[in-house]
Amino acid sequence: MTDLSARDIERANFAFSVYDFDGSGTVDAIYLGDLLRALNLNPTLAIVEKMGGTKKKNEKKLKIEDFLPIYSQVKKEKEVGSYEDFLECLKLYDKAEDGKMLSAELSHTLLSLGERLTDEECESILKECLDPEDEDGFVPYAPFLKRLIAGPPEEKPAEAK
Structure with missing residues (x-):
């Protein structure tokens, strides 16, 4: 048996039902990573x-x-x-130790290290999470990281007029 709480089991059952596309009581293992991420976990591809x-x-x-x-x-x-x-990893690119790194180096890092992102994924993340570059091409990396880890913003309901 597992050591999951009743709430965790309830959430897992709900998420599982969403990925049970044909109502057979099963989920294709190709969706395992998506299913775990739907439950607010961040497994690496190797873990999945x-x-x-x-x-x-x-x-x-x-x-x-x-x-x-x-x-x-x-x-x-x-x-x-x-x-x-x-944060410690990004500090390696902070030559002036002022909390900033080159935007191009951040992009290169996302595209080439760890579980590499596609060009489209990288572009989307930078657009959503990155502050504008200064005149020398530097960006603050801590706010970027905070936004990235926070995940996608919640959709706000349209205000009634």
């Missing part, structure tokens, strides 16, 4: 693969009984990195 995620459709199906222990395990995983970890 280790937990049984697949790269092709219809290779493997998961039942909720299979998923709950995976959810429990990934919830405990420490390999995802924290704000402080990422």
Whole structure:
């Protein structure tokens, strides 16, 4: 059995039902990472693969009984990195030690290190999270990181007029 709370199990059941596209009580393992991310976890691609995620459709199906222990395990995983970890990495590019780095270096870092982003993903993240460059091409990296880790902004309902 798992050490998930009743609330965690309820949330997992709901998310699982969303990814059970055909109502069969199973989820294709290709969606394991998406399902875990829907539950506010940030597993790396390696963790998803280790937990049984697949790269092709219809290779493997998961039942909720299979998923709950995976959810429990990934919830405990420490390999995802924290704000402080990422901040220390970006400080390596802060030559003047003033909290800024070249925008081009930040873009290069996102495209080439760790689990690399596509050009489109990188462009979208920079557009959403990055402050404008100064006249020398530098940007403050701490506010960028805070916005990035906070995730997408909540959709605000349109105000009634």
